[in-house]
Amino acid sequence: MSTHRIAVIAGDGIGKEVMPEGLRALQAAAARFGLPLEFTAFEWANCDYYLQHGQMMPADWFDQLKGFNAIYFGAVGWPDAVPDHISLWGSLLKFRREFDQYVNLRPVRLMPGVPCPLANKKPGDIDFYVVRENTEGEYSAVGGRLFENTERETVLQEAVFTRKGVDRILQFAFELAQSRPKKHLTSATKSNGIAISMPYWDERVKAMSANYPDVRWDQYHVDILAARFVLSPERFDVVVASNLFGDILSDLGPACAGTIGIAPSANLNPERTLPSLFEPVHGSAPDIYGKNIANPVAMIWSGAMMLDFLGNGDERYAQGHDAIMRAIETVLVQGPRTPDMGGTASTTEMGTAIAALV
């Protein structure tokens, strides 16, 4: 297998603190299993760069990155200096769209050693995926203001759903469901309130389901679905959702599993024609930056997902993935743990312990 080239973008805030720990675990796995990984760091796509250059990234960012197999990404955002919609639309959301990373895959799993905010749940009870559409839908900068600064001021916000965009995420989700023992897919909708786009989403789900007769599927309005994440998370296997609904459900799911600070995500270009991106679900957390106390697990777990994707069936990569996941589980149970998990360890200590076990 030829070398895999990985672009490393730490970003802002705790992104800069957890990234070294992600790399430490990946390098340990690469050394142990002989994985041909090559890392290249980029010092842009962060708010410091914006303050110096008036833009988040150089004009040729696409060309600089397009030849990489993956982007390993920390977190972007420093709202005191740069509004979130500027920093994020100028970096992360550009990657997702322009590299056509149309699948945002987010595991929701109750891990051993992690206290669960739901009563009476144990590891194994919560174990599903949120498959989020990642390029279109409600995330949009299309629209505008009428009658500005008057009493009649009116703001129009467009959401855009395409046949191509909807069908390909549904296909990915049905295939993922088909590959799992429960073969169960749940679609998030809101067709009783959002009267144009969501009935369309429902139609496409129904049409796509015809291709997967062995997948059992159902659909819930997103309000009651959110409630069910809390009340009966056991019943989910693969949950497919639009960009916005997927965003909400993939923060809520990890919260229910007690893993909001450690949840990983993969932004996939399944065709592998452009780089995929792997990042923690958490953000840059300005409030705790600089103390070296951020939990590095989300970054490290995202690295394991990256190995899985890059390996694409290659046994050594699968072993690398599994070794990292076992190391994470062991350290979650035994410590050392960062303060968010009740411990006193630093980011570096927790990351070093995980890498040592890999």
Add this chain to the structure above:
Amino acid sequence: MSTHRIAVIAGDGIGKEVMPEGLRALQAAAARFGLPLEFTAFEWANCDYYLQHGQMMPADWFDQLKGFNAIYFGAVGWPDAVPDHISLWGSLLKFRREFDQYVNLRPVRLMPGVPCPLANKKPGDIDFYVVRENTEGEYSAVGGRLFENTERETVLQEAVFTRKGVDRILQFAFELAQSRPKKHLTSATKSNGIAISMPYWDERVKAMSANYPDVRWDQYHVDILAARFVLSPERFDVVVASNLFGDILSDLGPACAGTIGIAPSANLNPERTLPSLFEPVHGSAPDIYGKNIANPVAMIWSGAMMLDFLGNGDERYAQGHDAIMRAIETVLVQGPRTPDMGGTASTTEMGTAIAALV
């Protein structure tokens, strides 16, 4: 005080089963405290009516209802026969819009006797309001399809936010926060992803906050806010949200408090120029209809909210409200309870027990 005229619309499914219990409690309160309530039942705004007449309501529904002080509403929807977007846009959503019930007020409260799905919470820990915008925003039938039935098919869905619509809900929410001991308001946003409407929402929140210097306020993106409902529900007091975000948060909140089946809501026209509407958060629940096992508490609690609103400071109404709330709390602790709460009582038994205590 002159007679209060209340339109009674039971609707579909369990709406028809819980309505008699709501009325039983209200009539008990009216008898005990001398409340001048007059009830008038309407046999439309349900799916049977739709199947007979091809529309959910008669053409003159507005004129028939506009003189009432309140609408006491069960639940609408029978998706096997009538798609939800037809039944709901043809009844409930029309009431909310055309009677300008722009406030949807939903208490989130951990009640005594109710098992909480969150670990280690006790009554008193969760006690806040979701204030939901109820007439505009993401709930919209504006938009359409291009290139229909081709590979290029594209669906546009418009969300519409107006200065008037946003400011009046924010004003209501800030005033509610100001009236409460904690004086704390949280705004739900998603301005990092939804780039036109949500930055506007944030601007209006900031502008409105200047009028309420004694209210402490903050804002969260809706994804992390949903997570915080699970992780730290204690920290909320009044949460204000757009139509869609309010819909999601006001199902999620009651789920976290274990009360998804018993949560009430008020759809208010605060100016009282047109009727307000009081209804359970739960729907028509076709799966359990006909068994007389639906929990009547949401309907009864919604009735208590109606008394509070109609009384508008009148002592007898406040006593009626309090008597119903005490009766609900007592029965939640002592039983009889419906099966959803682990009991064996019927809807009628639970409702009769509550009315007897009033």
